[in-house]
Amino acid sequence: MLEVSKVALPDGRSFLKIELKVLNVDAIQAITSIPGWFKAPETMCYGLPYEALNEFKKKTKDYLVLWKNENDSMGSIVRGIDTEDLPNDYVVPYTPKIPLREHQIVAWNLLMTRDMLLVADQEGVGKAAPTICSVDAKIQYGLISWGLYVTKAGLIYDVKNQAEKFTNMKVVAISGTPKKRVKLYDQVETDKSVGMLVVSYETYRADLNHFIEMHRKRPFGCFVMDEAHKVKSQTSNLGKNIHVLDVPQKYAVTASPVINEVIDMHNILYWMGALKYNIYGFKKRFCELDGWGNVTSYKNLSEIKMILSSNMLRRLKKDVLDLPPVIPKNIYVEMTPAQKKLYKAVDQGKLDELDFEDLEFEDVPAELAKHARLAQIAESTEIVGGPEGVKGSSKLKELEELVEEITQRGEKAIIFSRSKRFTHVMHKHFSKYNPAIITGDISASAKASQDISDRQQMVDKFQTDESCKLIICTEAASREGWTGTAANNIIFTSKPWSPAYTQQCIGRAWRFGQSGGSTSSINVYTLISKETVDERIEELLEEKQFLINSTVEQPLGTKQVLKVLDGTA
Structure with missing residues (x-):
């Protein structure tokens, strides 16, 4: 590549x-x-x-070429459909409840005139609204009777909310216990007014027979597969199950085009009908294999590029949105005496009686564990059982002033921490701001007695309740799958070690619907403890080569990270 x-x-x-x-x-x-x-x-x-x-x-032309720039951390093999000459007004009369923007109308037009499309616009461009509106319009024109929308569990209510915001279409979200879901299936089978079903991938897989039966009685006219990269494996049950329903119109939606490895595209393009080769034919046509059948290189990629250029819509935020600028603001703080004492002890390997079970760094290798622990102490000693509140955290003290300044401007803020414990500490400390909270313990799936999940309730509270000024988030559990445009301030009390993860966090607010508040900007504050690993993490994130090499799924290798964290880079 x-x-x-x-x-x-x-x-x-x-x-x-x-x-x-x-x-x-x-x-x-x-x-x-x-x-x-x-x-x-x-x-x-x-x-x-x-x-x-x-x-x-x-x-x-026959090599796998991944084009990257500072506005597109995922990259693209090919830019996709040229939209320059496409109409930016509706190809047939249609009026959503809330007007679509011009670039969304272009997407809507493509969805209306094609039976298949890979919608790969960058995250935050606003893909769901035109996709949902196209289903609504097709029902209005009698082109289909209803549609099926499959997405991640944490997004089903966001999709339902967007459908209710942009259309008058009746949308049913399927979730809950098996007993509750069966009841919902019985209801929708007899209710011809339902325009769209929204389900998670897990529910679709578990209840496939119900969908087969519904499709037999009342065929789905279109199948929308959101977050489509989830089905890239053609050998998984989910990767196989998407092919079971024979639906005439198929649309794959993903902000992260699955094109870092060509073979990862096969299942999506094959499902859409854009690619006629099954996996064996695909390997024969496009892959060079070793003696064990593993892909070693690719061939005939000009054919793949041609398929993408006519079946993929790929646009960046900078190209289609008039978004406020992102303004980074680093705030350096002096650790408290309690932090300095504990930081020194850990730096010297004195770990007795310290509880470090709350590490939120996914798959932290042993070599990086010390740096992860130091980063926690630079955030707060309370995380590891030390002094509580501002005595154990200079960042908490700095936050008090920063949050007060933001709220006095009439604005809201999203706060990200790597530590679940510190997320709870901040939630309690800032109770006067009526904060919402997202951690790994806040379920993204609705329970039997709920219409929406706990997580969506928190998001809705932040977005709609004027008294809720903050949403405090554990980074690993909240960097994707929700919209926080009520805020134009992002605060990191500790940062992930991948710039792609950082951008995902910022993308919660820097997306379609963002006005920039009174400052007309997205203010990204990073609290950095002086003379600590915090400073070296910032160096790591600023490394140009790190930015080039990082992808959402695969941060920089351990040895390269250690070089910067140990100060030997």
């Missing part, structure tokens, strides 16, 4: 930076055959004048 980014120099010149993820002699020969090429300092990394872009595209 070739990873390509545009590098702009202060003198106005621009270059293509081309990094080979796997040694490929043919690819190197293709690059070095282009006039003006040069070897970059990094291993297996080359440069070209930006003016050579078209020639580079021609000579690498």
Whole structure:
């Protein structure tokens, strides 16, 4: 795979930076055959004048090329459908309850005129609204009787809320105990006024026979598969089950195009009908395999690129939204005496009688455990059973002033912490602001007696209750799957070690519907304890190579992280 980014120099010149993820002699020969090429300092990394872009595209048409830039941490093999000449007014008369923006109307037009589409707009662009409205419009025009919308468990009520916000369509969300779900199925089977069912992937898989029976009695006209990257595995039960229902119109929606590995695209494109090869035919046509049947490289990728260019809609926030600017603001704080004493003890390996069970760093390797513990103490000693409140946390004291300043402006804030314990500490400490809270303990699925989940209730409270000024979140449990546009202030008391995760957190507020509050900006505050691992984590996140190499699913390797955290980079 070739990873390509545009590098702009202060003198106005621009270059293509081309990094080979796997040694490929043919690819190197293709690059070095282009006039003006040069070897970059990094291993297996080359440069070209930006003016050579078209020639580079021609000579690498059959290679996996991942295009990346600062506004698109996931990258894209190909830009997808050219929307420049597409109408930005409705191709047939349609009036949603809330007007769609021009770029959403373009998406709506494509959804209305195509039986299949991969909607891969960047996260926060606003994909759900035009998708839901297209289902509503097709029902109004008699093109379908109803639709099925499958998404992540934590998003089913967000989808239902958006449907009620933009349309008059009757939408039923299926959740709860098996007994409750069976009751709902019985109701919708006889209720012809239901326009769309919204279910989680888990419910779809568990209750597949119910969906087969409903589809037999009253065929679904369209099938929307949200967060479509969840079904990339064609061998999993879920990856197989999506093919069971023979629905004429199929739409895959994902902000993270599953195109870092070409074979990951197969199940989605095959389900849509955009690709006619089954997995065996796909491997034969596009893959080079080793003796055990594992993919070693790809071939004939120009065909894949052609399929994507005519079946994928891919737009970035910067291209279609007039969003307020993101303004980073680092706030450096001096640790309290209690923090300094405990920090020194841990730094010297004196861990007796300290409780570090609350590490919220996913899959923290043993080599990084010490740095994770130090980061916790830099946040608050209370996390590990030390002094409570502001005595054990200079960040908590700084937060008091910052939150007061924000609320006096009439604005709201989202606070992220890596520690679940500190999330609860802050929730209690700032009770006068009537805060909402999201942790791993706040369920994203509705219980038997609930219409919406506990998590959605917290989100709704934050978004609609004027007395609720804060939503305090454990980062690992809250960086995706909800909308927090009521806030234009993001506060990190501790940060994830991947810039992609950080961007996901910021994306809760920096998205469609954001006005920027009184400051007309998204203010991102990071509380940094002086002379601690906090400063080195910031260095890590600012490393240009780290930004280039990181993806949402795979942060930088342990050895590379340690180099920065230990100060040896």
